[in-house]
């Protein structure tokens with residue numbers, strides 16, 4: 498049964514209620530636009546991607562969420578630390594006063610709760626949010642109006658809007674349908690992850706740190722992200738062939754890789770696994786375009802690099818912020834052209850490239866950040882700034898003047 502199509506045209510329809518969709522919906526509703534957000538899941542739902550970087554704080558402040566985050570049980574993350582293949586840890590990279598709000602920390606979040614907090618904020622600011630509603634198809638054939646078919650509880654609705662925002666994450670709803678999604682041929686990775694309770698943690702302000710461990714054979718690396726309730730998220734990433742080529746289950750792949758990382762497995766020896774092991778693969782891609790007449794892509798729907806620096810949620814928030822300002826200006830001037838809606842993309846891409854180059858360096862077997870900082874200690878602050886996510890400032894990426902970037906070879 499088809500419902501709706503009363504002829505009503507919303508200013509904006511957003512596909513997806515992750516960090517990107519919730520943020521763009523919240524900011525456009527705050528500007529006073531008529532916003533409808535459609536999310537296929539009932540919230541909260543599990544999602545990978547639990548570690549924020551401090552640059553996210555500025556968008557979270559604009560959303561008015563800092564006090565709520567401060568009062569939450571999410572652990573505070575003051576630093577990130579790397580443990581090499583020999584088990585030797587780097588000095589932690591403390592954020593100190595380099596984050597945009599001067600807090601010196603950000604948060605490790607349970608994504609179900611964090612994403613629901615963002616969607617709740619969008620609702621408070623006036624967005625119409627419908628969860629359990631999956632977008633099925635899009636019709637761009639009417640001049641200036643996009644029609645969206647969505648299904649909830651088995652019933653199909655047709656809805657119209659002036660601007661369609663795709664924030665559907667790795668589903669890449671529009672990019673896939675338009676043939677815009679291009680995989681990164683140099684990053685063909687896969688990941689397995691789970692949660693444990695009762696793992697050993699560092700004391701004091703290091704308790705909430707993200708720790709990145711290399712396996713002894715350098716064929717994979719692990720994240721360790723502390724969460725509330727004595728839980729820690731553990732994930733392992735490596736080349737898809739290496740991870741999944743043998744046909745082992747995700748659980749067995751994780752056990753096989755953990756056996757090569759005593760620095761981490763020692764910390765887990767008294768811990769209990771508290772979630773099934775999940776897996777994902779081939780998640781590095783970009784869209785050839787981020788906007789067209791009447792549509793925009795934000796967050797993972799427009800591209801994703803790699804999990805290693807925890808940049809994904811920040812880029813989802815930031816692209817949503819950029820897009821919201823461009824869409825607002827376009828709605829005010831009645832200019833919903835690709836040029837106006839994508840006017841932020843060149844500046845955004847420049848920042849994203851800094852992360853991409855840092856990711857390529859991480860996977861380059863001839864490169865080590867330890868050796869780099871020994872040779873060029875004056876770049877430690879620049880590197881810390883990139884790890885914080887300060888990639889949109891004019892001086893960001895100065896260290897790339899001296900850092901040779903080879904494309905990853907072990908993946």
Ligand SMILES: Cc1cc2nc3c(=O)[nH]c(=O)nc-3n(C[C@H](O)[C@H](O)[C@H](O)COP(=O)(O)OP(=O)(O)OC[C@H]3O[C@@H](n4cnc5c(N)ncnc54)[C@H](O)[C@@H]3O)c2cc1C
Pocket residue numbers: 512513514515516517518535536537538544545546547548549550630631632633664665666667668670688732777780795796797798801803804806807808809810811813
């Ligand atoms: C292995 C791995 C580890 C990661 N670790 C980190 C990390 O530690 N820190 C970090 O910052 N980032 C991390 N990321 C990245 C992070 O998960 C994403 O960048 C982030 O979730 C992107 O937010 P988003 O809003 O664009 O998409 P999502 O959070 O994926 O939200 C998209 C939403 O759209 C909905 N949706 C999809 N299709 C439809 C449809 N047809 N109709 C309606 N709704 C739909 C989905 O249900 C979903 O809720 C990681 C990614 C991977 C792959």
